[in-house]
Amino acid sequence: MHKPVSTGLVLMGGGARAAYQAGVLQAVAQIKRECGVRGSPFDILCGTSAGAINAAALACVIDRFDLAVDTLASLWADLRPEHVYRADAFGVLRSGSRWMTMLTAGWALRRWRRTQPRSLLDNAPLREFLHDHIHLARLPRLLARGHLQALAITGSSYSSGQHVTFYEAAQPVTPWTRSLRVAAPARITLEHLVASSAIPFVFPAQPLAFEGREEWFGDGSMRQSAPISPAIHLGAQRVMVIGAGRLADSQAPRTPLPGSEGAPSLAQIAGHALSNIFLDALSVDVERAQRINKTLALLSPEQRAATPLRPLQVLVISPSQRLDEVAARHQQELPRPIRALLGAVGVQGQGREASGSALASYLLFVPGYVNELMALGLADTLARRDEVCAFFGWASKLEPQEVPRTFSPHWPLGITSPPAPPARGR
Numbered sequence: 001m002h003k004p005v006s007t008g009l010v011l012m013g014g015g016a017r018a019a020y021q022a023g024v025l026q027a028v029a030q031i032k033r034e035c036g037v038r039g040s041p042f043d044i045l046c047g048t049s050a051g052a053i054n055a056a057a058l059a060c061v062i063d064r065f066d067l068a069v070d071t072l073a074s075l076w077a078d079l080r081p082e083h084v085y086r087a088d089a090f091g092v093l094r095s096g097s098r099w100m101t102m103l104t105a106g107w108a109l110r111r112w113r114r115t116q117p118r119s120l121l122d123n124a125p126l127r128e129f130l131h132d133h134i135h136l137a138r139l140p141r142l143l144a145r146g147h148l149q150a151l152a153i154t155g156s157s158y159s160s161g162q163h164v165t166f167y168e169a170a171q172p173v174t175p176w177t178r179s180l181r182v183a184a185p186a187r188i189t190l191e192h193l194v195a196s197s198a199i200p201f202v203f204p205a206q207p208l209a210f211e212g213r214e215e216w217f218g219d220g221s222m223r224q225s226a227p228i229s230p231a232i233h234l235g236a237q238r239v240m241v242i243g244a245g246r247l248a249d250s251q252a253p254r255t256p257l258p259g260s261e262g263a264p265s266l267a268q269i270a271g272h273a274l275s276n277i278f279l280d281a282l283s284v285d286v287e288r289a290q291r292i293n294k295t296l297a298l299l300s301p302e303q304r305a306a307t308p309l310r311p312l313q314v315l316v317i318s319p320s321q322r323l324d325e326v327a328a329r330h331q332q333e334l335p336r337p338i339r340a341l342l343g344a345v346g347v348q349g350q351g352r353e354a355s356g357s358a359l360a361s362y363l364l365f366v367p368g369y370v371n372e373l374m375a376l377g378l379a380d381t382l383a384r385r386d387e388v389c390a391f392f393g394w395a396s397k398l399e400p401q402e403v404p405r406t407f408s409p410h411w412p413l414g415i416t417s418p419p420a421p422p423a424r425g426r
Helices: 015-034 050-059 062-078 089-109 124-133 136-144 190-196 229-233 266-278 280-297 301-305 323-328 336-343 367-382 385-392
Strands: 007-011 044-048 150-157 163-169 181-185 206-210 213-218 238-242 313-317
Touching (some): 007 050, 015 050, 015 238, 015 385, 044 050, 044 229, 050 062, 050 136, 050 150, 050 190, 136 150, 136 163, 150 190, 150 229, 181 229, 190 213, 266 280, 313 367, 313 385
Parallel strands (some): 007 238, 044 150, 163 181, 238 313
Antiparallel strands (some): 150 163, 150 213, 206 213
């Protein structure tokens, strides 16, 4: 039986940065248990890019929420670069070196289309990893039994330019259409996850069936102007959003990024572009929702009844630290062939001597970085325990526990966080 208020969970993209979300979800599960609440606190799951993979992993075990969260954290803790992309010398030569060759000698090779690479890295291992660990065959049964209302995965079509949300729901939901973004009911498959997480330039596009034809899709964070919207259309009345980077703060001090002195390298430019793709839309959408809420608060009950807009409670949890600074401490942990490839575009050094860390932060599927992000997610949420309890309407029973300084995938589950509430009617 579903709760009176439908709660959506929106998981943003960001490659390896999405490990942060596993720590946040562990904190949520811990707080839920401490408050004496059972079952899943979420009815609708929406994911984009690496957040789509996290959402799908959670959805497939949503009937055992604590186990699902613990399993997700363990998967991240055990993840290695070779589980996501070819990190051996031969694999890098087949993809990355051909890309670099095309950049330098493409004019001489353009007649031989077979030599043109599709991406910087080969993410074939990711498909096998997802096949082994995410069992989407359980999803229709879980939807039918009422454990979940809907799962939505978003991708971006290179073929048509449309931003498409594929969704699988327990009850029929009328597809929605907005400017350059549409929704389509679908049976969610591993192909949707691979397509949604195909970081532009880095991973190859994925063909998907859409509107009776095959189109090529890439990372769903591209052209994502309203990341909260799918959860609202699927029936969420309040939404928890977990980002993969700090939200824009006009009051924050302007400190330079690692290695940002002098003219920017290709890695710095690429990292800046990826930040625009993965991070900026969430800040804009949250601000938009907050403005709608404030506007609705000024209306009389009669005026509110005459508008399709409805107030939306939104809780946003995002990293309290710059993740490129965290990445700078760990980028030397990348396999040697990957370090050599990224070094050619400006990813170098470690710590304060690092450069290009913004780009590396999306590809650092290494234990040191992943574990630090999960620990940060856990700490950030537990620090906002009261806000989390207020968002879900949980009665707090216990004092917040001290947060360990290092992450263990076998910790008891737990979480906390949010910003000001936004609104419906997108």
